Amino acid sequence: MQFFNLLKKELRQLITVQALATMGITLLLFIFLGQIMTRTTDTLEEAVSSNSITVADMDKTDFTAGMFESLKEKEIEVTLVDISLPEDGNFAPVLKEKGLSSLTVIPKGFSAQVESGEKAEIRFVNAVSGVGLSSMVDSAGDSKAVSCIYDYVGEYIAEKEHGVSTEDLDRINDPLMTVELTVANGKTAEVSPSSVSGIMMAQSFAIPFAVFLIVMMGSSSIMTAISTEKIDKTLETLLSSPVSRISVLLAKMAAAVISALLNSVVMGIGMVFYMGGVIGNAAAGITTELEAAPGELGDVMNLAQAVSFLGLSITPGQAALVVLEIFIAISIGLCMALILGALATDAQSLSTLMLPVMLLIMIPFFVSIFMDINTLGKAGKIFLYIIPFTHAYAALGNLMFGHTLVFWAGLAYQVVFLGILMFAAVKIFTSDLLFTMRMPTGRAKGRKQEAKS
């Protein structure tokens, strides 16, 4: 009864309107970003495999007519427009008038230049509007059609001037058949390593990022909560009431864990939205590519199959271990925050105290984004693995690549670390230390008192 009374109060302090608003905004941001990413990937794919081209043919010869025919045979939609070349060279009014974002201009004399063995000129006019990824994509537009134009002219020259057949030219241009194989965990699958690592990065980035955010937010909010209680002396009022100190401590920890879980659920939902689009797109694109080029190792696997064949996907058991590892890391962060928050004597010392915790959370996070910690030198590895949060960031990778010993050692280390922290927290909460301990440099209060007298 009393514990729930306390818990309710702690929750109310941690889960404020502002905190909920932050959560909501984060969620919206993720969804929004996910949408943008999906759209960008869509546009990119569309543009790269663009099957249409808008051409202003100023030459109007049999050669250009034949060229457009061959484009149509390759299922490229050719739209011919009539324009008058702008005298000042500014195509803006032209594009605007025709409602185009890109235009291919074949100047007068194009065919004659090809015939005479000169380098013929062709112009691509692209409108750039906006600065986002998706608006830049337009400038890469029409590339498939463009390469078909190149091919057509090339084939014409090869045949006419050198008597090389179209088939031979193909072989010269693309002489090798490539089969990409990826080896991991002692197995080989016929997928390109870049597509596998693409998927894995999504997984191995998403988890550390979520852990990072939860620990950051959870620990800073509990630090603020406890130090505010100390500074406002509400803690003294509370602990001189008929409640046990342990139940106050437990209520605080439980509230912190609950709010961290709430945050992680929200974050998880956001992640699903965000990653859903990106991974879905990538996987779809890669599978079709593979099906188009079946290899010699037997049946073509789709990406998901390949990933799990290589042992790079995780089993439910491993997932549970990762979750356990993350939960312990979050608890460590919260415990640390609780202890350090109790050291604060004013708002300024609070922010000083927050810094080292934030650094401990940040350093291994950024390192683990950019590199595999296991590939670092011995000193770097030891340094990072001493920081308890590193183990949570590295857990997934360690399990995937069979570094089980590192994983279990890390888990054991974290459990011990958490045990010590909890012991310290209980010790502080059940003794004078809660009211007498101060930050080592915290002489501010003493000076203030001297000034008062």
Place this chain on the structure above:
Amino acid sequence: MSILSVQNLTKSYKKGINAVDSLSFEVERGEIFALIGPNGAGKTTTIRMISTLISPTSGDALVCGNSIVKEPEKVRKNITYLPDEAGAYKTMKGIDYLYFMAGLFFDDRENIELSVKRAVDMCGLGNRLEEKIQGYSRGMIRKLLLSRAVMTRPALAILDEATSGLDVVNALDIRNAIKRLSREEGMSFLLSSHNMLEIEYISDRVGIIAGGHLLEIGTVDDIKRKYDAPNLEEVFRKVNSGQPSAEE
């Protein structure tokens, strides 16, 4: 039996320096006892020990017969403590704060409601109790906390700088309320204050403390007579300058 019996209470934060040195005094039922002394004298330290927030280095104090060292849980059932310069949970409404605190003392609805009603009547905040505490002025918070400290009718209410931050009228209200509670309900009070006028008006007995030592203890009149001073302020000045005219 006295409500509070302090016996050789000693606290040293740093080895060799006693912030409070072997303090002994008693507070009877219905009595208002005040600790007065200069800054850093050890008043808050004494009060925190009796409130079971910090443990004494040696000595003990009994609240309603329960030792602050051996039975702090029982002690906490019989006391309330209002710290100096205290605040309240800013995100709570005043009324919710009262319910929350009452809920820590009582399990039954009836007592909780009764306590909150007493506090509401005493604090005089009216409708403003429905507002969040972050919008309160210093004096409003103090009144809220003071009424919280007495609403559960503890055997001993411990108030550090009871009326600091209150204007004359409000301070007078609070003083009268404290007096009434001690006379009519038999509540005992342990106060600390720098306001000698207030102490003279309100206290039954005072203890003068400096450098962790209890220098004098007695009724206001006794002490004034002993120091041959017209008021406590003068006594305080004499004690502070280190030349008490104690004869005996």
